[in-house]
Amino acid sequence: MFLPAGSQDEIGNRLNNRSRAYELFRKITFNRNYKQISTPVVEYANTFTNKHAGMDLRNMLKWFSKEGEIEVLRPDWTTAIARALVNQHPSQLKWSYQGSVFRSDKDGIESRQAGIEVVHTPTFLGESECLLTAVSYLKELQIDSYLIELGHTGIFDELTAPLQLDEIELEKLRIAMHDKRKDEVYQIASDNKEIAGQLTELVDAFGSFDIIEYYEKHWKDNDRLLEIIQHIKQLASLLKESGVEDVLVDLGRVKNLPYYCGTMFRGFLKDNGATCFSGGRYDKLYEQFNERISAVGLAFDVDVLSEKLDITDQYEKICILASEESHVYAETIRQSYSNCIVDIKYELVNSDEFDKVIQIVKDDNNYRVVEK
Known part of the structure; x- marks a missing residue:
C-alpha cells in the first residue's frame, strides 16, 4: 500500500538511535529535577490558532469533530503544555516532554521532539537552565561540534515601535528581516530614514563577542536596547564559562513563532548546519488563560540528533x-x-x-x- 506524502516506514538503526536519544534525554532531565508531562496528540485547533499562540491553521493536519469543532494533530508542544500547566500546582517549575508534532509545512509531516519548559522562574535562572540542559544533553550524546546562537525579540520591537506600522506592514517587515532582504527592509521602514538604516544594519549584525561589544557601545543611550544587549552578553558569558566554544549572536533575528517575547536561542551542528534545538521565552502565551507567568523552553530535534548516533557499534x-x-x-x-x-x-x-x-x-x- 502507498503512504501519504510526508509519511514513511522506518526500520533498524534509525529507530534504535532515536530510542537511545530519548533514553538519554530522560536521564538528563530526571537528574536535573524535571517532571515529565505528556499532552494528547489530538487537540482543538483554537488552542494553537488563537491570537496569543498565532499559529497558521493551514499548516496543521485537521478535521471536523462530530460536534463541528476543528480538531488537529498536535502541531506544537509548548502551546499544548501551556494549556495543561494552567491546571497544575505552580510549585513544580521544570517540565520535560518527548513525542511527535505534526505539520504539513515540513519535509515530513511528523517530527520527533524532546523538550523542556521552565515556568515561574526568574528570567536569567530559567534561560540559563534551558541552555545548560542543552549543553548537558549534547555532551551525553557525545556531540561536541556545535554552536549556540542567541537573539532577542525586543530589539525588533523597540526599533520598529516609532514607525507605527499596521499589523500587515509590520509582518511584511518581520518577514523581510527574517529572510535578510535588506532592500525590502529599508523600503518598508523608509518613512524614518534613521530607523530604516538601523534595521538594515541589523540584518548583518551576527557574530561573536565583538558584535555584542559594538552594540553595547552603540546603544548606550537607549536604556531598553542596552538592557537587552547586556542580558545577551550575560548569557553568552555563562555559556563560554561552561565550556561552549562557539557562542554567536544574531541581533537581527526575529521570532519565527508568534508567542516568543524575549530571548531566543538555537543550536546548530557544525558539520551540516542542521538545527538541533531551538527555543526561547514565551511569557505572553499564558495571557490567553489570564495568567502572568514567566516561561521559557526549548525543543530538541530528535530526528536530527539521532542521525549523529550509532549505538550498534558499541x-x-x-x-x-x-x-x-x-x-x-x-x-x-x-x-x-x-x-x-x-x-x-x-x-x-x-x-x-x-x-x-x-x-x-x-x-x-x-x-x-x-x-x-
Whole structure:
C-alpha cells in the first residue's frame, strides 16, 4: 500500500538511535529535577490558532469533530503544555516532554521532539537552565561540534515601535528581516530614514563577542536596547564559562513563532548546519488563560540528533547456534552476555553479521558451548 506524502516506514538503526536519544534525554532531565508531562496528540485547533499562540491553521493536519469543532494533530508542544500547566500546582517549575508534532509545512509531516519548559522562574535562572540542559544533553550524546546562537525579540520591537506600522506592514517587515532582504527592509521602514538604516544594519549584525561589544557601545543611550544587549552578553558569558566554544549572536533575528517575547536561542551542528534545538521565552502565551507567568523552553530535534548516533557499534554481536532441544539452555547462556547483542539461531546463513558465533553441542546428555 502507498503512504501519504510526508509519511514513511522506518526500520533498524534509525529507530534504535532515536530510542537511545530519548533514553538519554530522560536521564538528563530526571537528574536535573524535571517532571515529565505528556499532552494528547489530538487537540482543538483554537488552542494553537488563537491570537496569543498565532499559529497558521493551514499548516496543521485537521478535521471536523462530530460536534463541528476543528480538531488537529498536535502541531506544537509548548502551546499544548501551556494549556495543561494552567491546571497544575505552580510549585513544580521544570517540565520535560518527548513525542511527535505534526505539520504539513515540513519535509515530513511528523517530527520527533524532546523538550523542556521552565515556568515561574526568574528570567536569567530559567534561560540559563534551558541552555545548560542543552549543553548537558549534547555532551551525553557525545556531540561536541556545535554552536549556540542567541537573539532577542525586543530589539525588533523597540526599533520598529516609532514607525507605527499596521499589523500587515509590520509582518511584511518581520518577514523581510527574517529572510535578510535588506532592500525590502529599508523600503518598508523608509518613512524614518534613521530607523530604516538601523534595521538594515541589523540584518548583518551576527557574530561573536565583538558584535555584542559594538552594540553595547552603540546603544548606550537607549536604556531598553542596552538592557537587552547586556542580558545577551550575560548569557553568552555563562555559556563560554561552561565550556561552549562557539557562542554567536544574531541581533537581527526575529521570532519565527508568534508567542516568543524575549530571548531566543538555537543550536546548530557544525558539520551540516542542521538545527538541533531551538527555543526561547514565551511569557505572553499564558495571557490567553489570564495568567502572568514567566516561561521559557526549548525543543530538541530528535530526528536530527539521532542521525549523529550509532549505538550498534558499541555492542558486540553474538550468535548462539542451538536447536529445538537446546533452546532453553541457549537462553540461559544468553544471560551471561548482558552487554551484548545476542541472537539464537538454529542455522547460520551469514556469519559476517556477527562478531562471535558459539554453538551448543551435546555430549553424554550434557550441553556445552563451543566457539566457532
